[in-house]
Amino acid sequence: MQEKIRELTQLSAQEKSLLLQWIDPQDWPDDLTFRQWMIMMKEAGPGIDLDATNAIVDLGLAMARRSAVGRATPDLQALANVLQELQNHLKPPALSKYRALYGKTKTQQPKIDSDPRALQKILDGDSFATKERLKKLLTDPLFDRNVIRDKNAYRSQILIWLKLLAAQGYGALGFPKEYGGEGNIIKYADVFEVLAFFDLSLTVKFGVQFGLFGGSIQHLGTKYHHDKYLTDLGRGDLLGCFAMTETGHGSNVRDLETVAIYDPDNHVIDVHSPGYQAGKEYIGNALHARIASVFAQLVVQGENQGVHAILVPLRDKEGQLLPGIRIEDNGYKMGLNGVDNGRIWFDHVKVPRENLLNRFGNITLMGRYESSIPNPSKRFFTMLGTLVAGRICVAKGALSAAKCALTIAVKYGLRRRQFGPDDGTDEMIIMDYPSHQRRLMPRLARAYAADFALQNLLMRYEAAGDTEIRLIETQVAGVKAYTTWFANDTIQECREACGGKGYLSENRIPDLKADADIFATFEGDNTVLMQLVAKGLLSSFREEFNDAGFRGAIRYLANQVSDSFLSLNPIYKRKTDVDHLVDPAFHRHAFQFRQRKLLYSLGSRMRSMFKKRLTPYDVFLRSQNHMIELAKAYVELVVLHEFQQKLSSISDGPEKEILTLSYQLFA
């Protein structure tokens, strides 16, 4: 470089010596000079194409022009030549790399020029059209939204909207064609997802009527029930509820107390709540429904066959309560006040034998019980399994709420200015603060990740055979918990990121927060679900989670894992270069490593407890926290996997670039 400078004939000796001095590390310009240069660069920078190969030349010229203001113009052409020669000699990296030195302090990524609609199409895939159609419908003035504080008024509004949607065929989408539907659970889930952008009370009411109540008839009932109810309920003409939870039993529904005793003489089932705690609670649609799918212990010929669903009429056509039915309003809730949740008690209510939803267990004309699944506990969990799609929908709903909040917060973050350098320039856009980016951006990336995971789970669920279904159920349980927790945490962060504005109802975050909150609890409490996931992982080696089998599984596991454990120990440890850090294979291994390590340590811990002769239940209890950690690690691995899958399925282009960045941030 020194040589090069000496060669430059255009420069005077004085200029040369100054330049030589500048590039001598022992003799760098002082702070003040640097400061002045920086200011000049800051001023000149924005006008220059930083990726151009000639950027340095341009920058030099701009600075020269600037410093010449009010003085004689220097010989710009000569200067350009010098700079050009220096540039050719130096071959500096693109100036954009140095942006922080002179642009505004935003460290922007080079902007990717993508088409939002194309991106939306990639994200929505086959669902694009359905979603667009519904989004359009929701912009109709009929769906104008404002804050309604009174629960009765809000519930009436939601009921009207529900019927509008049903009239357009949205409610029946998941039902077979014969009953006005399209037999398409994916479209049904799309609707759920889009409604959740609009109003979560409507979404939940919709889910209760068509997904839970309708779903129970579709999946637990047989042709008789389909013929009798599906068409009407799909149209919203017959409102119903899904009455599973009781005051005394929420997560542990296997031990519900409501009894349904078959009376063979009169061919009726006697449905009864044996006490206050046995009353159904939180039941959505309880104040509007004419009929309920009631989950109760079915007793036939004196024998308890476990929990079954039975259709019990609640009200007559005029809306009057039928004899033996008592219903109370659950009152105001944190959110979802557009949904009429209530308590229901039955006082020896008699319904015909046919009202048993009898796909998995039937009472014969002769008054005997028959089922293709002999084990009552297994039978019940098979019934519950048919409702897995609902769990995916709930997760999608929560995710939609999180997406809304993120959209609001990111948009606000890009407009809001607060504080800034003390140099008289504008205050900074808050999104330019690294702390603000760290609060929102990783969550944005996770939203994509969760989205892909849910889409894919639903597709796999649709297509699954008997063998894969167990695994999918486990994954759905985990991803539901993951997504709903993520949603709550994200909405909270978005609220804070919007400052006081986030607290005003007019800006929607309050409703999103209050409404989405309970998604962590209903359709399976998250903490309980995470234990299910861990048990699923542990017991996927054995058919049944019984003593011997369970212990055997642990032993097997511990052996298995200790083998692969050592070989997995990531050789990467100290690699921290960018290529490595964004390498999907590295991510997969790291996530796997964590999950296996937890599985291994859990396995060996359990084994040593068994050696100490603890009962399996005690072992389970003492491992509970460890199990939950394992489940979390596993779910993140699943989500990572889905993100990678999705990426590899997208063809190259700007949209893929954006998603790849999101992916890297997520991982």
Add this chain to the structure above:
Amino acid sequence: MQEKIRELTQLSAQEKSLLLQWIDPQDWPDDLTFRQWMIMMKEAGPGIDLDATNAIVDLGLAMARRSAVGRATPDLQALANVLQELQNHLKPPALSKYRALYGKTKTQQPKIDSDPRALQKILDGDSFATKERLKKLLTDPLFDRNVIRDKNAYRSQILIWLKLLAAQGYGALGFPKEYGGEGNIIKYADVFEVLAFFDLSLTVKFGVQFGLFGGSIQHLGTKYHHDKYLTDLGRGDLLGCFAMTETGHGSNVRDLETVAIYDPDNHVIDVHSPGYQAGKEYIGNALHARIASVFAQLVVQGENQGVHAILVPLRDKEGQLLPGIRIEDNGYKMGLNGVDNGRIWFDHVKVPRENLLNRFGNITLMGRYESSIPNPSKRFFTMLGTLVAGRICVAKGALSAAKCALTIAVKYGLRRRQFGPDDGTDEMIIMDYPSHQRRLMPRLARAYAADFALQNLLMRYEAAGDTEIRLIETQVAGVKAYTTWFANDTIQECREACGGKGYLSENRIPDLKADADIFATFEGDNTVLMQLVAKGLLSSFREEFNDAGFRGAIRYLANQVSDSFLSLNPIYKRKTDVDHLVDPAFHRHAFQFRQRKLLYSLGSRMRSMFKKRLTPYDVFLRSQNHMIELAKAYVELVVLHEFQQKLSSISDGPEKEILTLSYQLFA
């Protein structure tokens, strides 16, 4: 042991050989036998004093009795002798250590027999009486609480309560005696804390009227203002608001846009909002107040003297808006709907010169500005400093909300049963699940920690001289952020821990959650406060946060810390025995180590950026996330320290034991 058995003359040869076999590790009893023993122990266990030295003997006897049911009674005395001998020989640790083997699976701590009232006295210290009195008042039927959804109705209720409190002298507690108070800021804070157990809207309205509005007059005004306003406002006869925040400026109040231009000819100040964004926003009491403390850029003789507070009348005695004042309701909010927050614009409103709160800056009769603090920015931060007590109160309020939620969740957790072992016994109390304990107990411990930290900060603030005040301000900022974040997180966890019940308004958690949420934002946004803390730490070495000083501080720091850094590297690393883990000195070192390590790495990172000639502002931006981490570590160290202090100040007794357990859990 084998010898001992052989010595026992009371036993037959057969019995001896069985015993010998049992204690031979190669030949342990099989699973089934163990299982049977366990069942017997489970049955016998609960009747026995597990800490008695004779517990093993008792247990053996109980088991013998049990297994003899329906058969001839064995010779219990002989058995007792044998067991006694074995026990003497074995000297086993107290049986309570093995509780998990036979009691119900709860791993209870030995119960500490403490007196809740004594504990309360220790916790409340000098504040006990004040708090008790107020708690009693709040149980009066006049303070009956129920969910009010309509904001106008709710606001009216809150206003009535506010006046009741004022009439009892609670509002004026912090004011001097001459104005009806007790000059006792600690008592004022106690009231704030207790009110927050009752209703957060009332608490905030109370804080706005007496703490913010009243506080601005007390601390920023002079005798003229005290005489004119304090008595009336303390009685609740004169309602006022604290109008600092603007739509455009929340965290960065130094750059407010409202202007107050002094007109020397007419001796009036012209208060004006130059645009929509310059309107005051979120102002509590805006719809009830007759007067406002308005923060505006004070311009005297054409020179901007920075932000000052000026009293501006808003309404006449009949409640009619005065000319030039525009006020809008902020509408429904996530919570605190009993507080009337609104927007206020001023259209060249003229107020007399005397309305300037002139303790720190005055306009003379001659129309000139004078102040004892020449630097306008420093002057403004001195004014803000007088409001530090409010920040402590806000943290206390959020903490009260968290305590309520914890109380609800822990009580529910001790009553609610769900799931359990498959052996026909009762379902388990959910509090007995390790996962449930982990969700709630550490948070309970943290609530104590935060409580002590706040108490102590307030006391130190009361007593502080000029030198300590900076440090206290920094610590208050940090502990406020820490506590309010903790509160939000805790209330959320409590909601989930109560399942569906936590979602019903009748169970209060919804209100706690919605109301407390904004405590993370008002009286200083938490993220912004945490940066203040970090800056405070960095710049406590230099008077001013200017370029040279700042850089010097960094260099100094880096040197300082690198010295002590190595010597700090905890030698404990691998020690994990219980005594060590509960050792306060170890905690202090660990917390200090983390904080210093962060400080060190931050310092050296900043230094290397300075070397690269980044401007101080750029360095600050790039270190932002690091700074926030440092601040968090520092605050936890402060909180730990306060907990240790508190503990060492309590005399021995059961209450200290409880608090020590909490302390250990916290650390």
